[in-house]
Each structure stands twice: as structure tokens, then as C-alpha cells.
Amino acid sequence: MFIYSFKLPKNCIIISIVIVILITSIFIYSFADNRENISSDNDFIKWVDFNVTASALQDTAKLDIDSHNSENSPVLYNWIELLAYLACEYGGDFKNYKKSDLDDLTVKLQDTSITSLTSTLKFYDYYYESYSAVLGNFIGNYSIEIQDSSSNKTSVVHKYGLKAFLPIAKNYSFNHYDDFGNSRSYGFKRTHLGNDLMGNIGTPIVAVESGVVEHLGWNQYGGWRVGIRSFDGKRYFYYAHLRKNHPYAENLQEGSVVKAGDVIGYLGMTGYSIKENVNNINVPHLHFGIQLIFDESQVDSPNEIWINVYHIIEFLKNNRSTVYMSNNKTKDYSRVYDFWDNNFTE
Numbered sequence: 441m442f443i444y445s446f447k448l449p450k451n452c453i454i455i456s457i458v459i460v461i462l463i464t465s466i467f468i469y470s471f472a473d474n475r476e477n478i479s480s481d482n483d484f485i486k487w488v489d490f491n492v493t494a495s496a497l498q499d500t501a502k503l504d505i506d507s508h509n510s511e512n513s514p515v516l517y518n519w520i521e522l523l524a525y526l527a528c529e530y531g532g533d534f535k536n537y538k539k540s541d542l543d544d545l546t547v548k549l550q551d552t553s554i555t556s557l558t559s560t561l562k563f564y565d566y567y568y569e570s571y572s573a574v575l576g577n578f579i580g581n582y583s584i585e586i587q588d589s590s591s592n593k594t595s596v597v598h599k600y601g602l603k604a605f606l607p608i609a610k611n612y613s614f615n616h617y618d619d620f621g622n623s624r625s626y627g628f629k630r631t632h633l634g635n636d637l638m639g640n641i642g643t644p645i646v647a648v649e650s651g652v653v654e655h656l657g658w659n660q661y662g663g664w665r666v667g668i669r670s671f672d673g674k675r676y677f678y679y680a681h682l683r684k685n686h687p688y689a690e691n692l693q694e695g696s697v698v699k700a701g702d703v704i705g706y707l708g709m710t711g712y713s714i715k716e717n718v719n720n721i722n723v724p725h726l727h728f729g730i731q732l733i734f735d736e737s738q739v740d741s742p743n744e745i746w747i748n749v750y751h752i753i754e755f756l757k758n759n760r761s762t763v764y765m766s767n768n769k770t771k772d773y774s775r776v777y778d779f780w781d782n783n784f785t786e
């Protein structure tokens with residue numbers, strides 16, 4: 441009895457120690473696991489200052505497209521890699537861009553890979569990921585109808601090139617200036633997070649890139665507006681102040697899938713009103729914006745990333761969608777030449 445009563449607490453102590461060790465290790469393990477989750481959840485880009493100039497976009501795009509279309513180009517250039525390398529040289533400020541810097545880079549790339557050239561550049565990965573989020577689906581393979589020179593028929597050609605379109609349809613005039621960050625008068629103090637393209641009411645507006653209509657309808661700032669998310673989820677294209685009474689292309693609704701160059705709506709002057717279908721904008725224009733989304737927590741939050749699209753618009757003047765009035769009753773327009781990129785089949 442005496443011995444037994446001594447044994448029991450001893451066993452208890454051993455069991456207690458084992459339990460304490462178990463609980464402690466489970467706690468440490470789950471804490472470490474949690475820490476890992478927290479850091480990986482936060483491991484996304486929080487801010488992008490996109491100031492790549494139209495000439496830098498133009499020059500790098502040309503190298504990329506020409507090398508992919510040439511039978512015997514010694515180097516296949518990727519314009520996003522070229523831009524990310526230059527961004528490292530310029531500390532992210534393309535005001536310093538010189539064509540000769542790009543020429544020097546292409547000389548280096550004749551006998552060195554971009555991977556080894558950039559291995560010691562601290563911010564290369566950041567610029568590469570940021571610029572990929574902006575420009576990731578602008579250049580690549582696509583198919584498009586073209587007019588046969590000998591007949592009235594069209595045929596389909598397969599191409600590698602620029603496949604994002606200017607939002608203003610071909611043969612419609614517009615003008616703009618770099619107005620990103622200007623202050624706005626309506627509502628609380630806000631800065632301008634896009635580019636205003638001044639044009640005539642009714643000018644057909646086309647989708648810059650293919651994607652899914654995420655928002656469509658009235659917004660007190662944007663008036664009749666449409667928001668289209670790219671298929672990779674990283675870009676949200678915002679088109680606002682569309683035409684009173686007839687803002688959108690036929691049958692366009694939330695969830696609709698659109699192709700780059702499809703007519704989505706018509707330029708107008710709606711907005712700056714809680715009441716729907718009101719023209720409160722002084723000068724007819726399209727407000728165009730691009731929001732970058734690296735993580736869904738950046739949607740509808742104070743951490744939204746809107747980039748300056750002024751130079752993108754300048755660059756996209758190289759690719760415009762031809763449209764025609766396809767419905768005489770509704771006065772709706774459609775694209776003339778159909779188009780397919782990697783998300784669609786002919």
C-alpha cells in the first residue's frame with residue numbers, strides 16, 4: 441500500500457511531463473505553421489508605380505514581336521523581361537529611358553541569358569511581376585479575320601503580336617493628356633485614377649483585353665460604367681461615363697465574356713449623380729482605368745492599385761478595332777473582323 445501510493449504520483453509525473461511536451465510541441469508546430477501561412481498570405485505586391493513610357497513600350501514590343509516572327513532570330517526577346525531589366529537601371533523611373541540603353545541590353549543578350557544578367561539585380565523579380573500584371577496578355581498568339589485583297593471575303597490569319605486594343609474604335613477621334621492623379625471636384629476629395637479620353641457622344645468603346653464583365657450598371661461617380669476582369673484575374677478594366685439612355689452594347693451584362701476589340705458601349709457624359717441616367721459631366725469623355733489585383737483583399741479596399749494608363753493608351757494607338765453599325769433599329773455597333781486569342785477557339 442505504502443509502495444503503491446508512492447508509485448502512483450511518480451507515474452502521474454511522467455504522464456504529465458509527456459502531456460506537457462506533447463501540448464508544447466503541438467503549440468509550437470501550429471504557431472510555426474500559422475506564421476508561415478501569415479507570411480505567405482501577405483506575400484503579394486502592395487504597390488506599383490507604372491510609368492513606362494510609350495516609346496519604351498513601343499521599342500521593347502517591336503523587339504519581342506519581330507524576334508518571334510523572324511525565321512532565324514538568334515534571341516527571342518520578351519518585352520516584359522527587357523522592361524524589368526531597364527526598370528532596375530532607372531530605379532523604376534522611365535523618364536530616364538533612352539533607346540541606346542535598350543540597344544546595349546540587346547547586345548548583352550546575344551551571348552548572355554536574361555537569367556544570368558539579372559541574377560544580382562535586387563528588384564528585377566518585383567518589376568517583372570509588376571509589369572507582367574500590367575502587360576501580361578498584351579502580346580502573344582492570336583487569330584484575326586482580315587479582308588482578302590482580291591474579293592469581298594475575309595480569311596483568318598494566325599499571328600504573334602499586339603493583341604490588346606485601344607478602347608476608342610478605329611476612325612473615331614479623341615484627345616487626351618496625362619491627367620492621372622489630378623484632383624476631382626465631385627464628392628469627397630479624391631484623385632483621378634485613370635485617363636480621360638475626350639471624344640464625341642456615341643463613339644463606340646471597345647474592350648482593351650478579353651475577359652469577364654464583373655460590374656455593369658450605375659455608379660454615382662462613374663455614371664453608366666462597366667468593369668471587366670482579365671481571365672488571369674490580375675487586371676480590372678474600368679470604362680465610365682457611358683452614354684445616357686443607351687450606354688452598353690446589345691446583350692452585355694454582368695458575367696458576359698468579351699473578346700479584346702469587341703464593342704462594349706458608347707462614349708457619353710453620365711455620372712456625378714446618385715440618381716441614375718443623369719448627364720452631370722461637363723465634357724463628353726471615356727474615363728478609362730486599370731486596377732491591378734495581386735490578391736483579392738486588394739479589391740474594394742483602401743489598398744487598391746490603380747496605375748497611370750496614359751502611356752498605355754498612347755501605345756495602344758497602334759491597334760484599333762474596326763466597327764460598323766450592325767443593328768439599324770437599335771443603332772448598335774459590332775466589330776468587323778472577328779478575333780480569337782488563347783482563351784477562345786475559332
Ligand SMILES: [Zn+2]
Nearest residue numbers: 634635636727
Ligand atoms: Zn476620368
